[in-house]
Amino acid sequence: MNTQKSIVRISDDALALALGADKLAAAFEKAGASVERVSSWGMHWLEPLVEIDGIGYGNAVPGDVAAILAGTAPSIGRIEEHPFIAGQQRLTFARAGKTRPLSLEDYAATGGWVGLEKAKQMAADEIVQEVTASGLRGRGGAGFPAGIKWDTVRKARSDQKYIVCNADEGDSGTFADRMVMEGDPYMLIEGMAIAGLAVGADKGYVYIRSEYPHAIAKMHAAARHCAHIIAPFSVEIRVGAGAYVCGEETSLLNSIEGRRGEVRAKPPLPALKGLFGKPTVINNLLTLAAIPWIMNKGGKAYADYGMGRSRGTIPVQIAGNVKYGGLYETAFGIPLGDLVETIGGGTASGRPVRAAQVGGPLGAYVPVEQFHLPFDYEAFAAVDALIGHAGITVFDDSVDMAKMARFALEFCAAESCGKCTPCRLGSTRGVEVMDQIIAGREVEKNLGLIEDLSDTMKFGSLCALGGFTPYPVMSAIKYFPEDFKHRDFTRETERAGEDA
Amino acid sequence: MTQEGGIAEIIVRHRDAKTPARGALLPILHDLQAEYGHVSEDMVRQIAATLNLTRAEVHGVVSFYHDFHKAPHPLPAIKLCRAEACKARGVEALVEEAERVAAGRVEIETVYCLGLCSVGPSAMVGHDVHAALTQEKLNALIEEAA
Numbered sequence: 001m002n003t004q005k006s007i008v009r010i011s012d013d014a015l016a017l018a019l020g021a022d023k024l025a026a027a028f029e030k031a032g033a034s035v036e037r038v039s040s041w042g043m044h045w046l047e048p049l050v051e052i053d054g055i056g057y058g059n060a061v062p063g064d065v066a067a068i069l070a071g072t073a074p075s076i077g078r079i080e081e082h083p084f085i086a087g088q089q090r091l092t093f094a095r096a097g098k099t100r101p102l103s104l105e106d107y108a109a110t111g112g113w114v115g116l117e118k119a120k121q122m123a124a125d126e127i128v129q130e131v132t133a134s135g136l137r138g139r140g141g142a143g144f145p146a147g148i149k150w151d152t153v154r155k156a157r158s159d160q161k162y163i164v165c166n167a168d169e170g171d172s173g174t175f176a177d178r179m180v181m182e183g184d185p186y187m188l189i190e191g192m193a194i195a196g197l198a199v200g201a202d203k204g205y206v207y208i209r210s211e212y213p214h215a216i217a218k219m220h221a222a223a224r225h226c227a228h229i230i231a232p233f234s235v236e237i238r239v240g241a242g243a244y245v246c247g248e249e250t251s252l253l254n255s256i257e258g259r260r261g262e263v264r265a266k267p268p269l270p271a272l273k274g275l276f277g278k279p280t281v282i283n284n285l286l287t288l289a290a291i292p293w294i295m296n297k298g299g300k301a302y303a304d305y306g307m308g309r310s311r312g313t314i315p316v317q318i319a320g321n322v323k324y325g326g327l328y329e330t331a332f333g334i335p336l337g338d339l340v341e342t343i344g345g346g347t348a349s350g351r352p353v354r355a356a357q358v359g360g361p362l363g364a365y366v367p368v369e370q371f372h373l374p375f376d377y378e379a380f381a382a383v384d385a386l387i388g389h390a391g392i393t394v395f396d397d398s399v400d401m402a403k404m405a406r407f408a409l410e411f412c413a414a415e416s417c418g419k420c421t422p423c424r425l426g427s428t429r430g431v432e433v434m435d436q437i438i439a440g441r442e443v444e445k446n447l448g449l450i451e452d453l454s455d456t457m458k459f460g461s462l463c464a465l466g467g468f469t470p471y472p473v474m475s476a477i478k479y480f481p482e483d484f485k486h487r488d489f490t491r492e493t494e495r496a497g498e499d500a
Numbered sequence: 501m502t503q504e505g506g507i508a509e510i511i512v513r514h515r516d517a518k519t520p521a522r523g524a525l526l527p528i529l530h531d532l533q534a535e536y537g538h539v540s541e542d543m544v545r546q547i548a549a550t551l552n553l554t555r556a557e558v559h560g561v562v563s564f565y566h567d568f569h570k571a572p573h574p575l576p577a578i579k580l581c582r583a584e585a586c587k588a589r590g591v592e593a594l595v596e597e598a599e600r601v602a603a604g605r606v607e608i609e610t611v612y613c614l615g616l617c618s619v620g621p622s623a624m625v626g627h628d629v630h631a632a633l634t635q636e637k638l639n640a641l642i643e644e645a646a
Contacts, residue, residue, distance in 0.1 A: 210567055241530065
């Protein structure tokens with residue numbers, strides 16, 4: 001046994017912890033090995049994943065320790081050569097699996113702070129130009145060009161400006177923000193500090209949902225450790241309080257201000273009147289996390305990836321009922337089907353794929369017939385779907401789409417901030433109507449009502465919560481009408497039987 | 501320290517010269533919730549007085565967010581994710597028996613997403629996360645929490 005030389009690397013990402021990584025690490029230490037806790041490679045179906053000298057051992061349990069150390073346990077080979085990793089274009093997630101998340105030494109040794117140093121030598125408008133040249137668009141879902149937003153804030157005159165990072169990653173099927181905060185927190189802070197230089201802001205906030213205690217702890221520690229590097233810029237960590245709607249930028253700002261997380265009407269734009277009424281850059285975490293790479297390698301190098309108006313890479317999150325789930329960063333343009341069927345390996349249950357919901361709870365259900373769609377903002381928009389935060393939730397053929405449509409409305413009702421009527425009342429009324437449909441009562445008439453209601457919500461709501469809830473609802477009805485119109489109650493009974 | 505003293509200390513802790521006073525409200529509420537398990541009427545009064553807000557304003561904020569409770573939770577809680585990705589991985593089939601096992605000893609709280617969407621169903625107890633839950637594993641978590 002050669003335990004002295006080799007370092008055993010195990011992730012301390014929350015997902016690895018949820019699958020027993022701490023107990024596994026303790027078992028290795030007890031066996032005399034030296035253990036390093038690193039970020040996750042993002043091959044979630046293999047966690048906890050053990051790495052020794054580049055070789056990976058997946059789904060390890062404490063009972064495997066002796067065999068792994070002796071080199072007799074089955075391995076997945078070199079992790080970097082694994083098809084799931086080798087096929088990616090990792091810019092934002094370049095360090096994933098490779099560094100200790102809170103080690104300033106590891107960060108600096110892997111190109112950390114180079115972007116910030118370059119930015120310090122540049123004029124503010126040159127930084128903005130570089131971001132504009134990259135073609136980077138807001139990764140929260142709206143896809144608004146980051147350079148234009150930054151330039152608006154840069155040009156605004158004010159005694160105080162702010163950088164706010166939206167890390168309120170509430171969409172089911174998404175976890176990329178969490179992985180950045182837990183795996184590469186300095187990269188995010190570096191991106192925020194660069195934004196600060198670009199627009200003239202000296203204070204940043206990271207607003208993290210309270211469901212992410214591990215990310216919160218890491219960000220607190222990271223902000224402390226690198227305070228001297230980013231000064232005079234400073235970062236404060238703010239914690240949400242269980243309100244999904246606070247992922248909407250204006251309600252997030254209200255929340256930081258100590259108000260109810262209610263949506264604000266726009267205009268005024270946050271870029272001009274944002275946090276505490278001051279000009280504010282509010283960007284999704286993945287937008288800010290892409291900045292250090294862009295400043296380091298140049299906007300053009302980033303724009304060389306991608307298709308059409310979707311430039312650069314997108315960290316896709318493959319989730320739900322999928323065999324090989326995890327984080328897959330790739331240039332825009334990859335077909336959805338490749339992500340679900342080839343890279344994701346189809347369903348975990350082994351049954352046929354029926355649908356994928358792309359873009360979280362407010363994203364459309366995409367049927368298999370549309371899996372040729374390239375991952376691109378415009379291509380998805382053309383078929384009334386959206387990329388959102390690039391989460392893909394896969395469902396097999398046992399899914400009841402009427403129940404999923406009902407859930408979309410139920411979720412909206414639970415999370416509505418109550419400010420506007422279409423969202424507040426429309427969601428609750430939608431649940432009631434959907435219950436009638438599921439019970440088989442006056443189905444055609446009620447489907448008409450749902451359509452009408454969806455229109456009202458789509459065009460009358462203040463923000464994306466009410467405005468986009470119709471996407472999952474209407475796509476479910478459009479592509480899976482059999483689940484609504486001729487509900488097969490035998491199938492229903494069979495399902496119930498399977499569930500039990 | 502008396503409870504009043506503790507509350508005052510928490511309120512003062514979040515004062516920051518660079519931020520308007522009300523900006524400290526959520527961090528204060530989080531600390532009170534963590535320390536005392538709830539945010540009472542008395543605490544609301546004390547916060548309002550210190551931050552120069554009306555009681556109605558503070559009450560409005562406390563009642564808006566799911567994380568803040570007016571009274572202490574009588575039971576230990578398990579947060580079970582029932583959002584889309586965990587539904588796709590079968591969480592709904594676990595709920596009925598889990599409720600039966602919990603039977604008034606443990607509160608099974610619904611949350612929407614813990615960010616473990618590729619390995620669900622998942623749950624959180626305190627700050628401990630658990631994934632790939634089967635009925636057996638979930639039942640065991642409930643027994644442990646009870």
